[in-house]
Amino acid sequence: MKLKQILTVLAVAAATVALVGCERPKGINVTSKEFERKVTEGVYKVAKAQYxxxxxxxxxxxxxxxxxxxxxxxxxxxxxxxxxxxxxxSVGAKVQASVKSEGFEDVENFDSIEFEIMKKEGQNCWLWCQAHALGVLAFYIP
Structure with missing residues (x-):
């Protein structure tokens, strides 16, 4: 009986240590990873296209x-x-920006917002703002 209790306590302790040690890197979450899979330039909120x-x-x-x-x-x-x-x-760097929209009612406007550069591929750049769960897949000229 004592051995079973000791093993149970050890199992719970091991599970607790494993869960505490499994933190996501700051700024990265499921939503930003979903956004990174987008292929069309636009503005995305919680990985869904605003436009x-x-x-x-x-x-x-x-x-x-x-x-x-x-x-x-x-x-x-x-x-x-x-x-x-x-x-x-470069990827991982931060950049300040403003977002303005005319005629696209679903797109939020921001005078100043900070994006993290998540990915660059060819002439496309994936930028993510964790604070607003907002992504921009931008065409750009390097």
Whole structure:
């Protein structure tokens, strides 16, 4: 009987140590990992598109001189603009930006928001803000 109790206590202690030791890295969570799998430029909230680029109705734009990414409707009446305070750096770096939208009601506007650069591939960059669970998959020119 005593051996069984000792083994039970040891098993509970081992499980507790294992659970405490399994912390996710800061800034990384399931939602940001889901966002990293997105393939279409746009703005994502909790890994769901607030607006994603549509190649038949929109145009992509990046101004390297002003570090500005835009999705603009073909007729120019609607746009999403993400203006970065600095050039997009390396993966893991942080960058301040503003997010503005005209005509896309689902896209939140921010005067200042901090993104972490999660991934870069070709001319696409995945940026994530943990505080707002907001992701931007931006077209950019390195």
């Amino acid at each position: 994603a680029f549509n190649k038949t109705t929109d145009q992509l734009y990046f101004n390297k001189a002003t570090n500005t990414f835009r999705i603009v409707s073909n007729d120019g009446t609607k746009y999403i603009e993400v203006a970065f305070a600095a050039p997009i750096g």
